[in-house]
Amino acid sequence: MDLNERLITQGYDHIDILLIDEEANQTTVADITLHKVTDLEYKLYLDPETITYHFDVDDPYFEANQKDDLGNDKKVKGYILEW
Numbered sequence: 865m866d867l868n869e870r871l872i873t874q875g876y877d878h879i880d881i882l883l884i885d886e887e888a889n890q891t892t893v894a895d896i897t898l899h900k901v902t903d904l905e906y907k908l909y910l911d912p913e914t915i916t917y918h919f920d921v922d923d924p925y926f927e928a929n930q931k932d933d934l935g936n937d938k939k940v941k942g943y944i945l946e947w
Contacts, residue, residue, distance in 0.1 A: 867915060867926065868904040871944065874919050880945040883908070885930070885938050892945075911937070 871879070881893045893908060905912045905928075914929040924944045929937040 882943040
């Protein structure tokens with residue numbers, strides 16, 4: 865199950881994602897309607913094989929490796945911000 869499907873099965877529909885990398889850089893990917901997105905991993909430059917989910921906490925998030933501008937991997941946390 866991919867990230868998009870996993871979020872939908874958790875009851876999410878329209879979200880923002882706050883990405884924080886290992887150097888504390890923050891990026892917000894706003895206004896994501898999950899039913900309209902076909903490949904969320906590709907949109908966020910994530911390696912699908914590295915995604916771990918943490919939905920059973922007060923502030924749900926996922927962790928994954930993300931490609932940076934130079935093509936290097938960096939570890940990110942993606943916090944789910946529900947509308």
